[in-house]
Amino acid sequence: MSNVLIVGELKNGELKKISKEITSAGRKIADALGGKVTALLIGSGVEKFAGDLGAVGADSIVTVNAGDFNAETWANLVAGVIQDKKPSVVLVPHTSQGKDYSPRVAVKVGAGIVADAVGLSVDGGKVVAKKPIYSGKAYGNFKITSDIAIFTVRPNSQEVVQKAGAGAAEAASPSAGDAKVKIVSSDLSGGNKVQLAEASIIVSGGRGIKGPENWPILQGLADVLGAALGASRAAVDAGWIAHSHQVGQTGKTVSPNCYIACGISGAIQHLAGMGSSKYIVAINKDGDAPIFKVATYGVVGDLFEVVPALTDEFKKVLG
Ligand SMILES: Cc1cc2nc3c(=O)[nH]c(=O)nc-3n(C[C@H](O)[C@H](O)[C@H](O)COP(=O)(O)OP(=O)(O)OC[C@H]3O[C@@H](n4cnc5c(N)ncnc54)[C@H](O)[C@@H]3O)c2cc1C
The missing domain is CATH 3.40.50.1220 (TPP-binding domain)
Structure with a gap:
């Protein structure tokens, strides 16, 4: 049995579509490996999205109350949940946030990591990630041999499939640790226009x-x-x-x-x-x-x- 943890992402207090995409992808993997899907949401007031992720296959939703994004803090929180839930497979959005904290998580929990997966399948009890190589000239298929495998998944590469999981929410409070870097301000360009990385x-x-x-x-x-x-x-x-x-x-x-x-x-x-x-x-x-x-x-x-x-x-x- 291999359980899957997906780490959702929010923007301006709204759940990003990639969160549902990786939940659906996680559901498919868990069904093939005979495991459960746990979705992790970090932020304030994130409990209200439990239903959204339950509807696309999450068996349970772990919510962690936290302030603004900080890669160091996020890495500690995600690592804490991994240590508690012991998933074999972790799916993270391949976004600027996901790319920032996921390698730190991999180091903390001793996991292997493959970044920028555009396809996920299961072979011989292991997840196989398809990812572009040589600047997109070819694709490579990668398996991770460590006990915990982390994959960052490219937005829009996975289909959202409606498949109800239990979607039970539970609050957790892993240690956020001491961040050495403090974010003092953010300059977000782009206004209300559609964001490039998530655009269909x-x-x-x-x-x-x-x-x-x-x-x-x-x-x-x-x-x-x-x-x-x-x-x-x-x-x-x-x-x-x-x-x-x-x-x-x-x-x-x-x-x-x-x-x-x-x-x-x-x-x-x-x-x-x-x-x-x-x-x-x-x-x-x-x-x-x-x-x-x-x-x-x-x-x-x-x-x-x-x-x-x-x-x-x-x-x-x-x-
Ligand atoms: C290390 C490195 C990293 C790079 N990273 C990137 C990157 O991230 N992104 C990137 O884009 N490039 C990158 N480049 C640059 C890349 O090699 C190209 O120079 C660049 O993509 C060319 O941009 P372009 O197609 O707009 O211009 P051009 O190659 O000059 O093409 C312009 C095109 O417009 C067409 N055209 C002209 N007028 C019209 C018209 N009226 N109607 C219709 N078509 C018209 C022409 O036929 C031509 O095909 C990188 C290069 C290096 C060396």
């Missing part, structure tokens, strides 16, 4: 948009689709948009249902950040651009004609 649709622009004055053309399409705005490094380096929008090896890794690349050539470093998108739509006036090799749908044309035409059509269809 991304409209992204590259050097082909010619200048920052043309972002409204892409933002128009993004607004109609409820999409986030992404960018290539060329657009970011030119100072046309903030680095927080950059997709790729030195930017964000995204895995949306649909990635619309406008005026982006498809350099390997860009593909490293978006190659696992479910559908890739490329709009580029050069029919030989490498982006077309990975595109599900491609339009060889001028983005200044194609994007407004698409926006108008989507407006008609979506209202």
Whole structure:
């Protein structure tokens, strides 16, 4: 029997979708290994999300009362719950928070860790994680041999499946320890716009948009689709948009249902950040651009004609 612990995540007091995705993934693993799924939520007032995670397969929800995120504190709290619940498998969101505390947890509990899993299956009583390697040029399958296996899981890579677990909530108070780093303030950019890493649709622009004055053309399409705005490094380096929008090896890794690349050539470093998108739509006036090799749908044309035409059509269809 192998029990699974998933560590949920919140943003602005709301449960992030990745929390449900990894709960569903955990349910599948626990069903295959004959174990239980415990979901851990850290924060204040998190008990109210117990039902949400119970509905997608959590047998129990452990809630830990804590203030703002701090990787050191989170690592101590998660390690404390692992020591108490003794799971064999731990799933963590592959987000900036998850990436920050999960390696610390692995050291504290003596676990092996695989980061950025986009596929999870079970073989021979062990979880097999599929993850991109060589900047997304290939996938590797990894098994962890230690008693506790931690996997960080890429947002949007796992399906949310409604499958009721008992969802019983219990409060826990593991030691938070003494954090050496104190967060004195946070500067969150992006306002109310859709966040890149969690977006299910991304409209992204590259050097082909010619200048920052043309972002409204892409933002128009993004607004109609409820999409986030992404960018290539060329657009970011030119100072046309903030680095927080950059997709790729030195930017964000995204895995949306649909990635619309406008005026982006498809350099390997860009593909490293978006190659696992479910559908890739490329709009580029050069029919030989490498982006077309990975595109599900491609339009060889001028983005200044194609994007407004698409926006108008989507407006008609979506209202
Ligand atoms: C170590 C390292 C890390 C890097 N990390 C990243 C990263 O994280 N993310 C990233 O994106 N890049 C990264 N790069 C840079 C990468 O190699 C490319 O230089 C970059 O992705 C190119 O951006 P681009 O596609 O916008 O520009 P270009 O390669 O210049 O492509 C512009 C495209 O726009 C098309 N176009 C022009 N006008 C139009 C029009 N009117 N309509 C339609 N299409 C048009 C052109 O045909 C062309 O294909 C990295 C490079 C290195 C060395």
